[in-house]
Amino acid sequence: MPILPKEGVVKELAPEPGDFRKAMGSFAAGVTVVTVCHEGRLVGTTVSAFSSVSLDPPLVMVCLKRDSRTLAALSQARTFCVNILSVEQGDLAHRFARSGADDRFALTAVEAGVCGAPVLAGCAAAVECELHAAHDGGDHEILVGRVLRVVVDEAKAPLVYVRGGFLNA
DSSP states (O other): OOOOOOTTHHHHOOOOHHHHHHHHHTSOEEOEEEEEEETTEEEEEEEOOEEEEETTTTEEEEEEETTOHHHHHHHHHOEEEEEEOBGGGHHHHHHHHSTTOSOTTTTSOEEEOTTSOEEETTOSEEEEEEEEEEEEETTEEEEEEEEEEEEEOTTSOBOEEETTEESOO
């Protein structure tokens, strides 16, 4: 017999925001930079909410804040690249995480991918996508991308983030 919560209790329960953040921070995640080229302008942001969704068709998921310039550009361009950072790229993760920074691409070698989205040099992998679907995710938008091309450098170890810092930097 399944154990069910008392009626009405579930709707009343919610963790404190700080406790929720600490719990989620205990889950180690790879570090990515999502990049877009829209109207000739390169934009990008650091993202750890990234995952594979499907092999057939090849789909990935990434979550972006609703007020993100990258989300606005991606919604228009409809193509993007998820650059999976290597252990040597902690500084790049910090640079792309700064809100409002305009110099994000200044010190980074970039090439245009097959869909026009910027592919960052030195990454462990790059996943080039076209927008397949978008879903409500509270203060974020959940974007599903159909994978067009992947590039992998097996010699590069991926950068991992856990409990407020990089695990292997």
